Amino acid sequence: MTVAREPVVEPRARVTRRLFIGLLLWLAVAIFALFMAVCARYYDYFPADLFIAHRIQRIDVPGFAGFMNFMNLLGDTKTYLVLVVAFAVALGVLRAGWEALLVLLSAAPSAVGVVMKAVVAQPRPSSALLRISVHESDSAFPSGHTLKTAALFLVLFFVIPAVVPWRPLRWLLQAGCALIVVAAGPARVYAGAHWPSETLESYLIVLLVIGPLLALYLALRRPLFEPAA
Secondary structure (H helix, E strand, O other): OOOOOOOOOOOHHHHHHHHHHHHHHHHHHHHHHHHHHHHHHHOOOOOOHHHHHHHHHOOOOOOHHHHHHHHHHHOOHHHHHHHHHHHHHHHHHOOOHHHHHHHHHOOHHHHHHHHHHHHHOOOOOOOOOOOOOOOOOOOOOOOHHHHHHHHHHHHHHHHHHHHOOEHHHHHHHHHHHHHHHHHHHHHHHHOOOOOHHHHHHHHHHHHHHHHHHHHHHHHHOOOOOOOEO
């Protein structure tokens, strides 16, 4: 028989301090993201983009190209929509309503990205500078694939402990989510579809939009069960 734990009430001063620090960090990220967007409006790529992109495209490890192709497939709009619906329905069946809502809200950064693409209108990398294996025609800044993949799997990383009772499986699934989040940006650079700065902007947008939602979720929600060892 599982005995519910009493919630731990933190002192108000500590909560206020955490909120203040969180707000400062959010503003710092927002200012940096805005600075990058303004620069991208007037420059085709950033000074370090070419150097980093060449280093990524020169990686020659067995299986790396296949993994990058898989990552690009995950960020495809059709694949993303199927995953979001599937995860949301699965969580709904498990009666994890808040977790299902978070998965649906993972689409919010992509909406921000659509607006930013229209405003910034930065061109895609040129084939004269990078090896292009994926040809896209829309604006490049920020990376839409990175937005979708990073937002969804970042949410799943924090949702998994609430619905998976077995600790080793939780860790394995979370490690997989973390790997996908980290690899989403480099995969777009490897394909020649984006500069590193464009994928970095996507990560910043995900932090700005999804970060506060996850912080609120972690503060208010409790697992559906006591985690098993």
